[in-house]
Amino acid sequence: MPQFLSSRDADFEARFTALLNAKREDSPDVDDTVAAIIADVRARGDAAVIELTSRFDRMDLSPETLAFSREEIDDECEKVGDADRAALVTAAERIRAYHARQMPQDASWTDPEGATLGWRWTPVSAAGLYVPGGLASYPSSVLMNAIPAKVAGVERLAICVPTPDGVANPLVLLAARLSGVDEVYRIGGAQAIAALAYGTGTIAPVDKITGPGNAFVAAAKRRVFGKVGIDMIAGPSEILVIADRDNDPDWIALDLLSQAEHDESAQSLLITDDAAFGQAVADAVEARLQTLERRAIAGASWRDFGAVIVVDDLAEAAALSNRIAPEHLELCVADPEALAEKCTHAGAIFLGAWTPEAIGDYVGGPNHVLPTARSARFSSGLSVMDFVKRTTMARMSPAALAAIGPAAETLATSESLQAHGLSVRARLDRLNEDTD
Amino acid sequence: MPQFLSSRDADFEARFTALLNAKREDSPDVDDTVAAIIADVRARGDAAVIELTSRFDRMDLSPETLAFSREEIDDECEKVGDADRAALVTAAERIRAYHARQMPQDASWTDPEGATLGWRWTPVSAAGLYVPGGLASYPSSVLMNAIPAKVAGVERLAICVPTPDGVANPLVLLAARLSGVDEVYRIGGAQAIAALAYGTGTIAPVDKITGPGNAFVAAAKRRVFGKVGIDMIAGPSEILVIADRDNDPDWIALDLLSQAEHDESAQSLLITDDAAFGQAVADAVEARLQTLERRAIAGASWRDFGAVIVVDDLAEAAALSNRIAPEHLELCVADPEALAEKCTHAGAIFLGAWTPEAIGDYVGGPNHVLPTARSARFSSGLSVMDFVKRTTMARMSPAALAAIGPAAETLATSESLQAHGLSVRARLDRLNEDTD
Numbered sequence: 056m057p058q059f060l061s062s063r064d065a066d067f068e069a070r071f072t073a074l075l076n077a078k079r080e081d082s083p084d085v086d087d088t089v090a091a092i093i094a095d096v097r098a099r100g101d102a103a104v105i106e107l108t109s110r111f112d113r114m115d116l117s118p119e120t121l122a123f124s125r126e127e128i129d130d131e132c133e134k135v136g137d138a139d140r141a142a143l144v145t146a147a148e149r150i151r152a153y154h155a156r157q158m159p160q161d162a163s164w165t166d167p168e169g170a171t172l173g174w175r176w177t178p179v180s181a182a183g184l185y186v187p188g189g190l191a192s193y194p195s196s197v198l199m200n201a202i203p204a205k206v207a208g209v210e211r212l213a214i215c216v217p218t219p220d221g222v223a224n225p226l227v228l229l230a231a232r233l234s235g236v237d238e239v240y241r242i243g244g245a246q247a248i249a250a251l252a253y254g255t256g257t258i259a260p261v262d263k264i265t266g267p268g269n270a271f272v273a274a275a276k277r278r279v280f281g282k283v284g285i286d287m288i289a290g291p292s293e294i295l296v297i298a299d300r301d302n303d304p305d306w307i308a309l310d311l312l313s314q315a316e317h318d319e320s321a322q323s324l325l326i327t328d329d330a331a332f333g334q335a336v337a338d339a340v341e342a343r344l345q346t347l348e349r350r351a352i353a354g355a356s357w358r359d360f361g362a363v364i365v366v367d368d369l370a371e372a373a374a375l376s377n378r379i380a381p382e383h384l385e386l387c388v389a390d391p392e393a394l395a396e397k398c399t400h401a402g403a404i405f406l407g408a409w410t411p412e413a414i415g416d417y418v419g420g421p422n423h424v425l426p427t428a429r430s431a432r433f434s435s436g437l438s439v440m441d442f443v444k445r446t447t448m449a450r451m452s453p454a455a456l457a458a459i460g461p462a463a464e465t466l467a468t469s470e471s472l473q474a475h476g477l478s479v480r481a482r483l484d485r486l487n488e489d490t491d
Numbered sequence: 492m493p494q495f496l497s498s499r500d501a502d503f504e505a506r507f508t509a510l511l512n513a514k515r516e517d518s519p520d521v522d523d524t525v526a527a528i529i530a531d532v533r534a535r536g537d538a539a540v541i542e543l544t545s546r547f548d549r550m551d552l553s554p555e556t557l558a559f560s561r562e563e564i565d566d567e568c569e570k571v572g573d574a575d576r577a578a579l580v581t582a583a584e585r586i587r588a589y590h591a592r593q594m595p596q597d598a599s600w601t602d603p604e605g606a607t608l609g610w611r612w613t614p615v616s617a618a619g620l621y622v623p624g625g626l627a628s629y630p631s632s633v634l635m636n637a638i639p640a641k642v643a644g645v646e647r648l649a650i651c652v653p654t655p656d657g658v659a660n661p662l663v664l665l666a667a668r669l670s671g672v673d674e675v676y677r678i679g680g681a682q683a684i685a686a687l688a689y690g691t692g693t694i695a696p697v698d699k700i701t702g703p704g705n706a707f708v709a710a711a712k713r714r715v716f717g718k719v720g721i722d723m724i725a726g727p728s729e730i731l732v733i734a735d736r737d738n739d740p741d742w743i744a745l746d747l748l749s750q751a752e753h754d755e756s757a758q759s760l761l762i763t764d765d766a767a768f769g770q771a772v773a774d775a776v777e778a779r780l781q782t783l784e785r786r787a788i789a790g791a792s793w794r795d796f797g798a799v800i801v802v803d804d805l806a807e808a809a810a811l812s813n814r815i816a817p818e819h820l821e822l823c824v825a826d827p828e829a830l831a832e833k834c835t836h837a838g839a840i841f842l843g844a845w846t847p848e849a850i851g852d853y854v855g856g857p858n859h860v861l862p863t864a865r866s867a868r869f870s871s872g873l874s875v876m877d878f879v880k881r882t883t884m885a886r887m888s889p890a891a892l893a894a895i896g897p898a899a900e901t902l903a904t905s906e907s908l909q910a911h912g913l914s915v916r917a918r919l920d921r922l923n924e925d926t927d
Contacts, residue, residue: 142901149895153608156600162592171842172589172856177835179869193906226905262868281724284869288717303921309914316910348909395884399613406607406886409918413911414887417899420608421883432698433615433720435881445871447857448831450842451850459585463853465578469662470629473784474752475849478745482845485739 217243589856653679
């Protein structure tokens with residue numbers, strides 16, 4: 056059974072704070088290993104990548120077989136059944152339609168002083184996506200990472216996905232094809248991140264790397280950050296459901312379990328204004344756990360990190376939600392829009408009981424790569440914005456420089472940056488000469 | 492004298508690549524020291540901050556005097572002369588007007604399936620700005636960091652600025668006041684970053700920390716990243732000027748020197764299609780270096796990292812510029828807008844000879860916190876976007892769930908995430924019951 060908390064309990068604040076600060080992840084320190092792998096790939100390129108792939112994935116590759124050929128991808132895609140194919144197409148279309156609306160706009164205007172100002176957005180030239188192998192090789196993650204990149208206009212999009220013992224996931228390759236991915240490499244781990252960041256004889260370097268991965272991949276991403284851009288380093292998944300008594304406890308139980316089944320470190324929280332309903336949900340979770348395929352994982356997550364929190368009213372629920380800043384927030388209440396107004400820190404909000412979080416993982420349209428570990432206080436989920444960058448633009452007319460240049464000169468002088476001031480002064484003097 | 496390169500030289504590619512990869516900064520490894528300071532501040536709060544401030548800044552503070560009082564800020568602001576005050580007001584107004592246009596828009600729409608989708612932007616609740624003390628204590632940086640935060644709607648904005656030996660910079664305090672900063676603490680270094688990230692008895696924790704700093708501050712920001720958001724870790728400043736022969740060599744020389752005077756590690760590059768003009772600029776730099784106040788710094792930067800690159804035409808200049816991805820790009824050519832179209836990777840572009848880069852440092856309006864070290868390939872300057880975060884929103888009608896839910900169930904099954912599928916299936920079954 057998970058923890059039960061009531062906001063009326065004397066020790067509530069202490070227990071809630073402990074819940075917030077619970078250390079759910081014990082990352083092994085693999086930094087030295089990763090540093091050595093990166094150095095090796097930088098020094099020896101393809102040869103290092105091939106050797107490491109042989110060691111870790113038990114596959115013998117050559118520079119010619121690092122990438123899947125078009126025919127190999129064709130063959131893998133052929134293996135996907137009709138239902139899976141149709142579902143992937145639906146997901147890809149909906150994700151593309153949602154992200155297409157995120158393209159930011161350029162701007163340009165001329166102000167009263169005669170300064171023409173603005174900005175311009177341009178895509179990152181080349182991006183690399185990491186896709187884990189094995190159990191966590193999710194085709195949905197390929198869509199969620201690749202489609203925003205292609206919507207942004209990224210010209211060259213490369214995927215690295217390890218294929219241990221040569222076994223590929225056909226759905227991953229079909230997802231890559233549906234997303235418009237340009238290159239797919241059958242490599243993984245820190246060596247794949249190093250190859251994307253620094254390039255090898257065969258793999259050209261990229262400018263930005265996104266996608267989930269194990270501790271080695273995460274450590275490698277941290278290390279190459281600066282040389283290339285990276286997305287967030289995601290922690291274990293979380294859901295907070297705020298539900299009133301007018302819900303089916305089984306639906307809410309399944310929503311909680313759909314996070315818990317990801318990972319023993321996942322966290323599923325329920326806040327309700329009805330203690331009896333909270334108990335009913337907990338009972339429904341136990342019932343479902345009897346038969347759930349991943350009951351070992353989901354059960355451990357629910358037991359160790361799950362909680363049912365009883366509050367007096369929904370305003371209190373919103374205040375607690377903002378302290379949690381959940382990755383996923385489900386609002387199963389009579390007026391979810393009104394409650395959402397008060398929930399200002401969350402990665403994604405799912406409104407109403409007909410919107411299970413799992414819809415957002417696949418086909419809703421919004422991205423499922425979202426800020427974890429309370430980072431929704433200051434960061435956002437993956438989007439088109441992660442694959443574009445802004446250049447600010449300024450053009451002064453001589454009149455504009457005459458109007459605002461003296462203030463720049465004054466401030467430069469205050470900051471003891473003489474050349475800054477002189478670069479303005481030389482031009483202002485010319486204007487004065489011309490006027491004389 | 493700086494390097495002279497010509498794109499016609501046989502060794503051009505090698506020399507240009509060497510220029511791109513020149514290691515300009517030798518960061519001391521202060522990570523262990525910083526880790527100890529952060530641990531100390533987390534353990535002992537105010538007491539640790541006060542002790543470290545006494546040791547490093549030779550100031551004895553108490554919890555009551557960590558922050559400047561309103562009266563102390565009044566007194567410091569009184570010391571600012573009229574010209575400086577007016578210049579700061581002009582800068583603040585122009586920066587505010589520019590950044591006000593950056594506020595992103597919320598969106599909400601209902602698609603044909605009956606899914607209501609969208610997103611919502613909300614400000615970070617609390618932000619902290621670091622302002623270096625001593626020589627690099629720039630009031631313009633206060634404006635550039637604080638105004639976007641306040642435009643974004645950040646409710647609580649705290650500044651930390653060390654005041655070694657108790658000496659404050661009145662312009663910094665006036666800039667803070669003009670920007671609407673809520674709290675100003677007279678502390679610096681890694682201890683200030685730790686206090687902002689974790690809080691102390693006196694200083695409440697923030698959600699995001701921005702602003703420049705020395706190696707200790709940068710290492711501390713890296714360490715608290717995750718607990719809070721941070722802006723980029725800026726490297727030494729850079730400028731690339733692309734100029735044709737129809738320019739005054741002295742103007743271009745001053746623009747190059749206005750980066751070089753920042754730091755011996757700064758880099759100033761000129762690309763021109765006229766070798767004689769390139770030589771004239773280099774001569775003008777030497778002439779100005781005779782009398783420039785910061786000639787030791789600017790001279791070292793120009794000698795060690797400066798370069799004049801001669802190309803055949805402006806298209807070639809744009810291609811090289813994109814490989815450099817400069818922080819600042821000045822286009823002093825007949826048609827700067829046309830050239831700017833081709834220059835896709837740059838932090839900020841300054842169009843035409845009447846737009847010296849120094850205008851952008853102070854009063855142009857765009858932000859002067861910009862991506863360095865080639866990171867303009869994948870990142871953008873500071874903006875309102877750094878102080879807001881996006882929450883995606885989704886609401887399914889029962890009809891929408893009926894339309895797209897089965898695809899989600901199919902993909903969940905493919906990914907062996909049974910509870911995900913069941914959370915959708917339980918609802919679809921209810922719909923089917925209701926229809927029966």
